[in-house]
Each structure stands twice: as structure tokens, then as C-alpha cells.
Amino acid sequence: xxxxxxSFEDITLETAEMRRSQVPGIPHAVPQLPSLxxxxxxxxxxxxxxxxxKREEERDFAVAKQLDEQLNAADTRxxxxxxxAAESSRTSARSGGGFFSSSGERQIxxxxxxxxxYKRKCEEMEKLAFQWQQRARENHSQANRYYSEARxxxxxxxSGQKHVHHLDTELKAAKHELNAVxxxxxxxxxxxxxxxxxxxxxxxxxxxxxxxxVSDVVQKVTALNExxxxxxxxxxxxxxxxxxxxxxxxxxxxQHAVSKxxxxxxxxxxxxxxxxxxxESAHEPKEPSNPLLVQIVMQIALTQWCASLGSRWTxxxxxxxxxxxxxxxxxxxxxxxxxxxxxxxxxYDTMLRDLYDSIRDHEEQAVAGRWRSLxxxxxxxxxxxxxxxxxxxxxxxxxxxxxxxxxxxxMEQIEKRLASxxxxxxxxxxxxxxxxxxxxxxxxxxxxxxxxxxxxxxxxYADGRASSRSSNAAPESVVSTSGLGLKKLSVKxxxxxxxxxxxxxxxxPKVVLERTVKEALEPPPPAKKKKKAAGGEGGGPGxxxxxxxx
Numbered sequence: 400x401x402x403x404x405x406s407f408e409d410i411t412l413e414t415a416e417m418r419r420s421q422v423p424g425i426p427h428a429v430p431q432l433p434s435l436x437x438x439x440x441x442x443x444x445x446x447x448x449x450x451x452x453k454r455e456e457e458r459d460f461a462v463a464k465q466l467d468e469q470l471n472a473a474d475t476r477x478x479x480x481x482x483x484a485a486e487s488s489r490t491s492a493r494s495g496g497g498f499f500s501s502s503g504e505r506q507i508x509x510x511x512x513x514x515x516x517y518k519r520k521c522e523e524m525e526k527l528a529f530q531w532q533q534r535a536r537e538n539h540s541q542a543n544r545y546y547s548e549a550r551x552x553x554x555x556x557x558s559g560q561k562h563v564h565h566l567d568t569e570l571k572a573a574k575h576e577l578n579a580v581x582x583x584x585x586x587x588x589x590x591x592x593x594x595x596x597x598x599x600x601x602x603x604x605x606x607x608x609x610x611x612x613v614s615d616v617v618q619k620v621t622a623l624n625e626x627x628x629x630x631x632x633x634x635x636x637x638x639x640x641x642x643x644x645x646x647x648x649x650x651x652x653x654q655h656a657v658s659k660x661x662x663x664x665x666x667x668x669x670x671x672x673x674x675x676x677x678x679e680s681a682h683e684p685k686e687p688s689n690p691l692l693v694q695i696v697m698q699i700a701l702t703q704w705c706a707s708l709g710s711r712w713t714x715x716x717x718x719x720x721x722x723x724x725x726x727x728x729x730x731x732x733x734x735x736x737x738x739x740x741x742x743x744x745x746x747y748d749t750m751l752r753d754l755y756d757s758i759r760d761h762e763e764q765a766v767a768g769r770w771r772s773l774x775x776x777x778x779x780x781x782x783x784x785x786x787x788x789x790x791x792x793x794x795x796x797x798x799x800x801x802x803x804x805x806x807x808x809x810m811e812q813i814e815k816r817l818a819s820x821x822x823x824x825x826x827x828x829x830x831x832x833x834x835x836x837x838x839x840x841x842x843x844x845x846x847x848x849x850x851x852x853x854x855x856x857x858x859x860y861a862d863g864r865a866s867s868r869s870s871n872a873a874p875e876s877v878v879s880t881s882g883l884g885l886k887k888l889s890v891k892x893x894x895x896x897x898x899x900x901x902x903x904x905x906x907x908p909k910v911v912l913e914r915t916v917k918e919a920l921e922p923p924p925p926a927k928k929k930k931k932a933a934g935g936e937g938g939g940p941g942x943x944x945x946x947x948x949x
Contacts, residue, residue, distance in 0.1 A: 448520055455513060462506060610834035617885055617906050619830050620842075623823040624882045624909070627701045630820060634793070634813065635694035640684040641803040653681050653801060660798030667700040667792045669847045669879050672916065673799060679920055680801030692919040693802065695860070695911055699879040700796055701820065704789060706844045706883055709828045712751040713744065713778040751778070759839065759890050760898045768836030775832035782825060786817050831885075843884035843908045850874040851912060856884070859909035875912045882909025 643649055657677045665673040676696065751774070759767040793813065797803065804810055831840045845856050851874050859881050885906040891899045 444520075444524070448517075448524075452517075459510065609837050611830050613835070613838070613840070613887075613905060616827070616830045616835060616840055619823065619827045620883050620885045620906050623705060623820070623827050624702075626820050626823055627698060627705065627882070630701060630816060631694045631698035633816060634697040635690035637805055637809045637813065638693045638697075638797065638802045639688040639805055640686070641801045649683065650681060653677075656680075656798045656801070660795035663792055663795035664799040667703055667796060668696065669699075669703075671847055672696065672699065672878055675916065675920065676796070676800040680799065684801070689919065692916075695881065695916065695919055696796060696800065697793070698881045699911060700792060701789075702844070702880050702883060704792065705820065705824050706842050706880070708785075709824055709831070709842050709883075711744075711748045711780075712755075712775060712832075713747055713780055760892075764837065764839075764890075768839070771839075772833045772836050775829075780828075782821050785821055786814055789817050790814050827883075839888040840905070841886055841888060843886040843904065843906070844880040845877050845908055845910050847877060847879050849877045851877055851910065855904055855907065856910045857882075857907045858912055858915075860911060860915045875914060877910045878913055878916050879911055880908050881911045884908030 643652055657680070661673060661677060664676070668676070755767070755771055755774070758770055762770075790810075790813070804813075827842070831842065851858065856877070883906075884904065887903040887905055889901045889903070891901065893899055
């Protein structure tokens, strides 16, 4: 049996080795064990065992030291060079063993008991250590798994960050591309608006659709003629021959009146009819009034005025503030200024008309028609001053013909009723100049002294007289137009160059013939006086007959 010291040291070394190998290979950062109570109990047991071990070590060390001192003392008393020294030493040892045999054995027994206790505790601790080692291994395995998962997640995070960086780069590129696309879209929208406006402008020229039909325009011509006829009939009722004061020199009075209004009357009536009225007014009237003559003359005047303004491209006149008839020096100056303005307007109108004729000769009807429509739409045209201008013309005709109103308030009524002509005239001008572009429509009138041709004109005051004329009779001359017509103009381009113009009458203009004016100026005598007239009694040929060669 070994010494108690060596046995104790072996136990201590074994315990230390067991404690060192208690949890091998556990990383520093081991996750917390699931059972906190077991861990606390183990820690308490280990601490208690360490304290007991320290106390036992100290006591055993003291006993061992004492025994060692005693043994060393015994060795010094027996020299080792004597033959019986060894024997003496053994004898002394045996005799010395009796010294502490009883107490040493008891201590050894106690140590053995303690050793057995420690062994049991160590076994228990080994079991606990094994359990904790198993748990540590499980935790280590779980930690490794967590570590692997963490590494995998870290790799995924790195890959995700790399992907996010890639997506961020793509997003920046997409934003840059989006901004470029937005700019392109904005440019495209702006370009589309410009192209849309250009296309809209082109469609204005290329469209062939008419706002009104030809039949609608013909109806507007008829409506204007009806208003002219009604106005002329009203004037025939309110105008009578002027009555001079007793003793007045009729020739002098009439000469002054004719010289004052003749130029204006000639513009409305033409030279033939204006001269006829001027010469007729020099004679004393046979009747107080001549409604038929007044109606014919005024219908011609209104028709000519409407035809002139309805066909113009631009015609606005500032109203003169002079008195009716243009009396006074100031009135003459304004009249001269107005004439200058009218001349300028006529020059502008002629220039535009010639320009359109050139466009129509070289371009298609769709382009020429749209150009005309746009030009007529935007050229200045105003009805301001129409009532004044027309009243000046009516008063001038009255002055030349020697007519006056029945009552003082009739002139105001005449001026008010003139407005009934303006609206249908403006509508007709718009219809022919702006609303119809597929064809060129224009107001049709017949020039004075033209030969009457029923294919192109209509005798408004025929009343069946055409049947009484011989088919071999010479055609009658036209005095003037009393009702507007409508004509369609077309241009055909020739292969050899140049153009050929063609006119188609859509509504025949109405005219007044020489015989109608003659009958109105010189009414036929009563039936009982026909024989005298046939026998050569009575006056010679009338004034109009003399002027026109009747």
C-alpha cells in the first residue's frame, strides 16, 4: 500500500485531471444552458468540494510532514555504514510503526473513506460533467449550426447587399433613362402639338367640306331680294313729287338739285337711268306721285348697292357726320375724304380679287377655296355707316328725280327700315365668301345696255308681255338689275397651258328693261285719248325714248 501522501496526491491529480477534462473543446462563448437550477447546484457542489479538499490537503500535508520529520530523525540516528544498519533501520521502523500504527491507520481509514467519498463525488461530478459535456457538445453543435447559419445568412446578406448595390445602380440608370424618356416625351408632346397645329392648319386648306350647300346660298339670295323688294315698295308709298313754291323757277331749282346729287345717284342707278330721271324732273309732274317708277328706281339702287358690297373682299367705311345731302363746306370736305377712303377700299378690293384669280388659276379648288375663306374671314369688314351711306344715296336719287316724302317723319322711318337689308346681305356675303369652298359662288348682276337673254336673266316686270312681241323683233336692252342672281365660277386648266373659265347660273338675276322704264316714266294715256295720240296729236317721244333710241 502506498503512502497516504502519494495516494492523496494521486486523488488530487485525478480530480484535477478530471476537472480539466470536464468540458473539453467547448468554445468560450457557449450558449446558456437551459436548466438554471442544475447549473447553480453544480456550482455549489464544486465550491463545497474545493473547500473540503483544501482543508483535507492542509491536514494531510501537516500529518505527512510530521511523519516525514520523524522518519528523517530516525534515519539520522542509525548510521548506514554498519552491517546491521539496515536491519537496525527496519527494526527501528517497525518499532516506530508501532508508534503511529494505531493513529496512522485510523487516519488512513479516514482518508480512504474520504477518498471513497471523493470518488463517489467525482463519479457524480463525472456524470454531471458528462451530462454537461453532452449538453455542451449539443450546444456546441447547435452553436456550430447557428454559426453556419449565421455564416450562410452573412453570405446571403453580402449577396443581398451586392444585389441591392446592383439594383441601386440599375435604379439610377433607370432614373436617368426615365428622365431622358420624360424629356423625349416632353419633346414629343411639344412636337405633337406643333404638328397638330400644322395639321390643323393643313386640314383647313385640304378639307373639302362646305358649311352650306348651294341650295342654302340660293335661298339666301332669294331672301335678300325679297327684303329689297319690300323696301322699294315702301319707298314707292312714301315718296311723292316735290311741290315747289309759287313763282319759283322750276328749271333753276331742278338744275341746282340735280347738280348737287347727280354724282351719287349715278353710282346707284347708272348713267342712263340717272339722266332719264334728271330730265324728267325738269317738267311739271302730271300726277302727285308715281309709285311704280319710285319702286323700280329704288329697287335698282338697293340691288346695285347690295351687289357692290356683297362681292367685296374688304369694305368698311367710317360714317360721315354731315347732314343729309352733304350741305355746307364742312360736309363737302368730309365727302371728299370719304370718297378718298372709298377709292382706297376699291383699290384694295381690286388687288385682292386679282390675287385670288391668280391663285385660282394655279392651285386646286380645295386650296384656293380655303385661301379665299380664310382671307374673307380675317379681312376687315364692317357694316358701320351702311345706313348713312345708303341714306345719302337715297336722298341723292330723290334730289335728282325731284321726289320728297309725304311727311316729315318718313325719313326716319326709311332709315330705320334699311337695317332689314343689312343682315341678309351679311349672311349672303359670308355664305359665298367663307362657307362654300368646293366651288366659287358669286353674286350675279347684268350690266346696263346688255341685250336681254332669257337664258341668263329674268324680266322682273314682264307680266306676260313677252308673248306679245314678235319672235323676229330685236332683243331689248337692259337698263339695270333689280334682283340679285347667283353664279358658279369654275376654272379648267388646258393642256397647252393657260386656263378656261366657265360660268354656271344657279339663280337668274332679275332685270328691268327699257320698255318697263319707259312705261313707268310715261304712263299710257286714257283710252278715250288713244285715237288722238294715234292721229299725231299729243307730245313727241318721251325723254327715255330719246335717250335710249326708242
